[in-house]
Amino acid sequence: MATDYDTPRIRPEDEIETDSLEGLKAAEKAEPIIDDTDDGEVVEPLDIPMADLSGEELSGEVIPRQNDEFTCSVCFLVQHRNRIAEDNGEGGYVCVDCA
Template identity: 35%
Template sequence: MATDYDELRSDVAESQNTSLRAVQSANAPDARSVVRELEEADAFEGSELPGGEFIAEELTFAVIPQKDDEFTCYSCFLVRHRSQLAHERDGRAYCVECEG
């Protein structure tokens, strides 16, 4: 007797039907309620919420220029010491970590 191996087994088919019924009966929100909740959340954006206060303070910090014994890796864009230089090609320097 020939067996069709592409046909779903009865226990797998029943499992799929059960899963489908469970998803269909779940209380999923409809699109309108999701949009309404997002709009309500946007309405609160300007008000003061705990932990969401605005700080009107400007951050200032000193920028230290690159030293003569440092280079900027063209791959990871980190400033590294010359001892970590793997190679330089077409004026672009690459660190040991990016080439390793």
């Protein structure tokens, strides 16, 4: 038997009248909405060790910038003077890494 693939196919959902409110409600009941976004993988929560650091204090000595050091005007890291790559003329230096 030959099949004409150009003829329109009628599905049961197409027979429901969707021009009226009752028809739309019937169509909604006929086709349940399926959520396809879940791929089935179980995602476990990320547990960060020592996550609650609210009661902790920093214990370290802060040493001010020395005479032979500069602060990079791009990355704002304090570096030794031998790492100066550029001088913008206004006292701002750029380190070798940022240049």
